[in-house]
Amino acid sequence: VGGSGWWWGWGTCASFPASSLPAALEPARALRGGWAVAGSGQVSDLQEEGKNAINSPMSPALVDVRPEDTQLEENEERTMIDPTSKDDPKFKELVKVLLDWVNDVLVEERIIVKQLEEDLYDGQVLQKLLEKLAGCKLDVAEVTQSEIGQKQKLQTVLEAVQDLLRPHGWALRWSVDAIHGKNLVAILHLLVSLAMHFRAPIRLPEHVSVQVVVVRKREGLLHSRGLWERPTTPPGPASDLPRPAGPHVATHAARVSFSCQSLITFVNKHLNKLNLEVTELESQFADGVYLVLLVGLLEDYFVPLHNFYLTPESFDQKVHNVSFAFDLMLDGGLKKPKARPEDVVNLDLKSTLRVLYNLFTKYKNVE
Numbered sequence: 001v002g003g004s005g006w007w008w009g010w011g012t013c014a015s016f017p018a019s020s021l022p023a024a025l026e027p028a029r030a031l032r033g034g035w036a037v038a039g040s041g042q043v044s045d046l047q048e049e050g051k052n053a054i055n056s057p058m059s060p061a062l063v064d065v066r067p068e069d070t071q072l073e074e075n076e077e078r079t080m081i082d083p084t085s086k087d088d089p090k091f092k093e094l095v096k097v098l099l100d101w102v103n104d105v106l107v108e109e110r111i112i113v114k115q116l117e118e119d120l121y122d123g124q125v126l127q128k129l130l131e132k133l134a135g136c137k138l139d140v141a142e143v144t145q146s147e148i149g150q151k152q153k154l155q156t157v158l159e160a161v162q163d164l165l166r167p168h169g170w171a172l173r174w175s176v177d178a179i180h181g182k183n184l185v186a187i188l189h190l191l192v193s194l195a196m197h198f199r200a201p202i203r204l205p206e207h208v209s210v211q212v213v214v215v216r217k218r219e220g221l222l223h224s225r226g227l228w229e230r231p232t233t234p235p236g237p238a239s240d241l242p243r244p245a246g247p248h249v250a251t252h253a254a255r256v257s258f259s260c261q262s263l264i265t266f267v268n269k270h271l272n273k274l275n276l277e278v279t280e281l282e283s284q285f286a287d288g289v290y291l292v293l294l295v296g297l298l299e300d301y302f303v304p305l306h307n308f309y310l311t312p313e314s315f316d317q318k319v320h321n322v323s324f325a326f327d328l329m330l331d332g333g334l335k336k337p338k339a340r341p342e343d344v345v346n347l348d349l350k351s352t353l354r355v356l357y358n359l360f361t362k363y364k365n366v367e
Contacts, residue, residue, distance in 0.1 A: 072217040082211040117182040123153035188231040203315035208232040288321025
């Protein structure tokens with residue numbers, strides 16, 4: 001049935017100058033980079049570059065470096081995405097899913113986002129996105145051309161986001177400078193958190209890993225190191241935040257841990273009859289298979305295999321399984337779960353716990 005790792009990180013990528021118009025006022029940015037085709041006169045240079053890469057196995061992979069990325073102040077740091085990660089199908093899928101979601105949310109605003117890092121960096125589109133999702137109005141200037149004005153708008157927008165996400169106790173992996181610096185991985189972290197908070201009806205690809213190269217200037221020399229970021233996995237715990245966690249956070253975490261362990265014991269008591277075992281609730285119940293089988297075991301009947309997908313591959317098939325399990329629960333006399341099937345499939349732990357706790361309250365004494 002599979003599992004999922006929960007890791008978080010942040011990074012950035014190479015970007016290009018924005019046009020003079022705000023993102024919300026133009027459907028596309030007039031920029032795109034291209035790869036030059038090497039001619040015969042460049043072959044020796046490419047061979048030498050390949051030789052240097054082979055002889056320096058510990059150095060990060062080559063990246064697209066903008067001229068401004070090499071013009072750093074002392075102790076200043078820049079981060080760029082490795083080209084291999086940019087070409088990864090899962091990374092491309094993540095960018096497309098989030099891009100389509102943003103455009104769907106903003107369709108009534110007549111805003112078309114073409115490129116996340118180019119159209120979201122100045123705060124204009126992020127303002128409209130948050131206002132639409134939260135049903136609020138932010139007190140910011142509608143159009144700002146100056147860098148200072150853009151950062152002030154971003155500060156207001158990101159503070160509003162932080163207020164929304166604070167109850168979750170999530171670690172925030174972005175900043176005003178990162179977003180305004182067109183840090184794509186930071187933007188992805190922000191959008192993923194918003195999508196999870198507002199329970200967006202989208203499927204986030206699992207196990208997306210992005211390799212980034214961090215360049216820092218020390219004593220007049222540029223030093224680089226490689227990092228792996230995982231932007232699609234659920235946000236980290238409150239202990240990852242820069243401020244210390246209070247006693248109430250630790251108490252809440254302890255209660256969640258106790259609830260998880262109790263429910264794992266409960267479900268394994270029954271799934272063990274089929275030689276199945278659960279160790280991670282949110283990942284192993286995400287495709288709905290264990291949930292369907294568990295309901296059948298609790299109600300003491302066999303669920304025909306043609307009624308659900310035993311090895312679901314697509315998001316829709318997983319949603320079908322979870323929805324089918326919900327129907328079985330209703331037939332068994334339980335109330336309709338408050339969670340949405342999509343939330344369970346998207347590895348939302350709280351939703352999964354709610355569903356399983358409903359089963360536990362009714363069937364805790366079933367042998």
